[in-house]
Amino acid sequence: MKIFINTAFLLLFSFGFSQTNQENLNIQKNENTKEFYSDSALLFFKSPDSLVLQVHTDAILIDSLWMNELIKSPLYDTAQYVLGDDEMLVTDLEELSTDLLKERLKYLNSKTPFNIDYNPQLEQIIRTYLQKRKSSLSTIMERARYFFPMFEEHLAKYNIPMELKYLAVVESALNPNARSRMGATGLWQFMYQTGKFYDLEVSSYIDERSDPYRATEAACMYLESLYKMYGDWSMALAAYNSGPGNVSKAIRRAGGSTNYWNIRPYLPRETAAYVPAFYATLYIFEFANEHNLKAKENAMSYYATDTVQVKRQLTFAQINETLNVDIEVLKFLNPQYKLDIIPYVKDKNYSLTLPLKDIGNFVSNEQLIYAYAAVEDAAREKPLPALIAENNRITHKVKKGEYLGKIAAKHGVAESNLKKWNNLKSTKLQVGQKLVIYPKNTNPVVASKVTPANDNKGEHSFYIVKLGDSLWSIAKKFTNVSVQNIKEWNNIWSVKSLKPGIKLKIFN
Structure with a gap:
C-alpha cells in the first residue's frame, strides 16, 4: 500500500519541483564537488555559509494537501491509540x-x-x-x-x-x-x-x-x-x-x-x-x-515519512544543519546507521528516511546539500571513519582489570565507537563480556587541516539562539562567518548543544 502512496506522492511532486532530475546520475567519485554536477553556478560554492536553499511553494502546498488527504483516510487512523486530552489522567x-x-x-x-x-x-x-x-x-x-x-x-x-x-x-x-x-x-x-x-x-x-x-x-x-x-x-x-x-x-x-x-x-x-x-x-x-491504554499524542505516523536514495556520504549533523531536522528524529527514522553517517558506496543503495515535510526540501536542494557536505568534509581536521566490512570485525573478551578506554586504546579505536558498536549505555563492563570491535583502517585518508577564516581574538558580538535556528542559518546572518567558526568560537561540537536561549559569541 505504501508503494502506491509513495508513487502517487512522487507523481504529484513532479509538477511542483522545477529542479533537474538527478536520479540517473552515475557518480564514480565523490572527492571533488565538481564531479557531481554540471550546473556551473555550483562551481562557485566555496564554503558552507554560502549555501542558500530553494523553497518551492507549490510543492509545499502539495505536501500540505497530500497530508490532509492522508489524515482523512483510514490509513492514518489515530482513534485506536492516540490519547485525548481528557484521558491523560485516567490511570486506574x-x-x-x-x-x-x-x-x-x-x-x-x-x-x-x-x-x-x-x-x-x-x-x-x-x-x-x-x-x-x-x-x-x-x-x-x-x-x-x-x-x-x-x-x-x-x-x-x-x-x-x-x-x-x-x-x-x-x-x-x-x-x-x-x-x-x-x-x-x-x-x-x-x-x-x-x-x-x-x-x-x-x-x-x-x-x-x-x-x-x-x-x-x-x-x-x-x-x-x-x-x-x-x-x-x-x-x-x-x-x-x-x-x-x-x-x-x-x-x-x-x-x-x-x-x-x-x-x-x-x-x-x-x-x-x-x-x-x-x-x-x-x-x-x-x-x-x-x-485505558493509549499511545502518546506526539507519535509520528509511518505515512508522514518518505525515503530518498543518497548520492554522497552525509552525516546526520550535516542534514540537521541544512534542513534543520532534529538529530533524534533522524536517529529514530534511520536506526541502521550506527555512527550517524549515511555512507556512499558505488552500486549500493543507501537511503535516508525523513519526515514528509522535509523530503521536499531535500529533493529541491539535493545538489546544494551535497556541495555543503563536501566543503564541510574538506574543512574537517579528522576524517570520517572508513567503511569496514563485517568480516573484518574481531571479538574481545573482557578480562579482569580491563575497562572501556583501555580496550579501545589496545585496538586503536575510539571509545565512543566501541560503545556504539556494542550498544553500550555506559562504560561499565563485566568480566567475560564479549565486545565487537572493527579494527582501525590501516591506510586512512587524512583531510588537510583548514585554518578558520577568523580567530577568537578581537571585538565580538553575541547572538541569542532562537527556536528553529541551525548553525548554518545563524552563520548566514553574518559576513564572513562559517559554521565551523561558530563551532570553534563557542566550543560547540554537537548540534544537541544548540538550544533556544543560548548566547553565541560571534567575532568580527
Whole structure:
C-alpha cells in the first residue's frame, strides 16, 4: 500500500519541483564537488555559509494537501491509540475477572489462527503486564503507531497473520536499536548469522538488522519458512525464538508430538515463556481501549515519512544543519546507521528516511546539500571513519582489570565507537563480556587541516539562539562567518548543544 502512496506522492511532486532530475546520475567519485554536477553556478560554492536553499511553494502546498488527504483516510487512523486530552489522567485499572478474560480469549481464539485457550499461567502473565508494566505500554504503543503499518504491509505480502506484528513487541519492545546479551539486534532480534542468511548487511557504518524495513522483510521470510516447516504458528513462534534445532529436540523428547503445549516442558526456559508472552501481548493490544491504554499524542505516523536514495556520504549533523531536522528524529527514522553517517558506496543503495515535510526540501536542494557536505568534509581536521566490512570485525573478551578506554586504546579505536558498536549505555563492563570491535583502517585518508577564516581574538558580538535556528542559518546572518567558526568560537561540537536561549559569541 505504501508503494502506491509513495508513487502517487512522487507523481504529484513532479509538477511542483522545477529542479533537474538527478536520479540517473552515475557518480564514480565523490572527492571533488565538481564531479557531481554540471550546473556551473555550483562551481562557485566555496564554503558552507554560502549555501542558500530553494523553497518551492507549490510543492509545499502539495505536501500540505497530500497530508490532509492522508489524515482523512483510514490509513492514518489515530482513534485506536492516540490519547485525548481528557484521558491523560485516567490511570486506574479495573480488576480483570477470570470470567471476563475467558470470554475475551475465546473471542480472540475465534478470530485468529492461533490456539489461544485460557490457562491460569496466561492469566497471570496478562495481569502482570497490566499491573506492573502499564507505564511503559504507552511508549510502546507510540512506537507501534509508526511501525505497525509497515509490519502489516509486509505481513500481507507474505500472507502471514496480521497478529504477528505483536511479535516485535515481545522481541524488542519496538526498539530498533535493541540488543540482547547474546547479540540479537533490532526490532526482530536477528542474530548475526541469521541476518546474513537473509542478506542483512552489517559493517562499521551499518547494521541492517536495525533497519525497520529490511529487517521486517527478513522476519516475514523467516516466519514463512518456519510455518511451512511446522504447519502451526505456535510451533513457528517457538522456533523463531529458540531455533528449529531446539524445537526438533523438544519434539523427540515429547514422544514425537508436534503440539506446542505438549513440547513446551522440553523447550528452553526462555522459549517456554515466549509464546504465552506473545498471547498476552496480543490480548493487551486488542483490548487496549478496555484497559485505558493509549499511545502518546506526539507519535509520528509511518505515512508522514518518505525515503530518498543518497548520492554522497552525509552525516546526520550535516542534514540537521541544512534542513534543520532534529538529530533524534533522524536517529529514530534511520536506526541502521550506527555512527550517524549515511555512507556512499558505488552500486549500493543507501537511503535516508525523513519526515514528509522535509523530503521536499531535500529533493529541491539535493545538489546544494551535497556541495555543503563536501566543503564541510574538506574543512574537517579528522576524517570520517572508513567503511569496514563485517568480516573484518574481531571479538574481545573482557578480562579482569580491563575497562572501556583501555580496550579501545589496545585496538586503536575510539571509545565512543566501541560503545556504539556494542550498544553500550555506559562504560561499565563485566568480566567475560564479549565486545565487537572493527579494527582501525590501516591506510586512512587524512583531510588537510583548514585554518578558520577568523580567530577568537578581537571585538565580538553575541547572538541569542532562537527556536528553529541551525548553525548554518545563524552563520548566514553574518559576513564572513562559517559554521565551523561558530563551532570553534563557542566550543560547540554537537548540534544537541544548540538550544533556544543560548548566547553565541560571534567575532568580527
